[in-house]
Amino acid sequence: MNTPEVYETGSAEETIAAAERFAASLKAGDTVLYTGEMGAGKTHFTKGIARHFGITEGVASPTFAIVNEYTGGTLDVFHFDLFRISTFDDLYATGFFDYLDRGGIICVEWSENVPTLAENLENVWRVDIAKTGENSRRITIGK
Numbered sequence: 001m002n003t004p005e006v007y008e009t010g011s012a013e014e015t016i017a018a019a020e021r022f023a024a025s026l027k028a029g030d031t032v033l034y035t036g037e038m039g040a041g042k043t044h045f046t047k048g049i050a051r052h053f054g055i056t057e058g059v060a061s062p063t064f065a066i067v068n069e070y071t072g073g074t075l076d077v078f079h080f081d082l083f084r085i086s087t088f089d090d091l092y093a094t095g096f097f098d099y100l101d102r103g104g105i106i107c108v109e110w111s112e113n114v115p116t117l118a119e120n121l122e123n124v125w126r127v128d129i130a131k132t133g134e135n136s137r138r139i140t141i142g143k
């Protein structure tokens with residue numbers, strides 16, 4: 001990993017704003033792999049990415065759907081949640097790998113559930129979000 005960038009945010013809105021700035025570095029086909037506990041802010045970070053691409057549709061955790069597709073912006077954002085996935089084969093069965101060729105941005109909550117995921121992808125960004133207080137978060141971004 002290159003030297004990671006670290007951001008400290010003090011509110012959900014600041015996390016959205018940090019993600020919106022970060023998203024300027026994203027290219028079609030990039031994958032954003034999140035790590036971080038429940039309530040860390042992975043979905044809020046995805047809201048910021050969607051906002052950068054002009055997506056006005058509401059962004060919500062796709063825990064029950066596995067993937068939410070936001071297609072109304074300048075690039076599509078495919079928002080996965082692997083909370084209920086525990087093996088590479090399970091992930092394969094969701095059609096995850098078909099999304100890589102669709103020219104969008106793929107955001108993946110609970111990527112830690114499939115530890116071999118990153119080595120099977122190109123153009124991976126790792127975004128770890130740690131709770132440092134009720135409203136404070138440390139966001140570490142590496143490529």
Ligand SMILES: Nc1ncnc2c1ncn2[C@@H]1O[C@H](COP(=O)(O)OP(=O)(O)O)[C@@H](O)[C@H]1O
Pocket residue numbers: 009010011012013014015036037038039040041042043044045061109134135136137
């Ligand atoms: N600095 C912050 N950044 C992100 N979320 C924050 C922050 N401070 C408080 N929160 C709250 O934490 C929760 C994060 O929720 P969410 O983005 O759904 O997390 P996750 O997807 O990681 O489970 C929200 O209720 C949000 O309002």
Ligand SMILES: [Mg+2]
Pocket residue numbers: 042043061062109
């Ligand atoms: Mg979430």
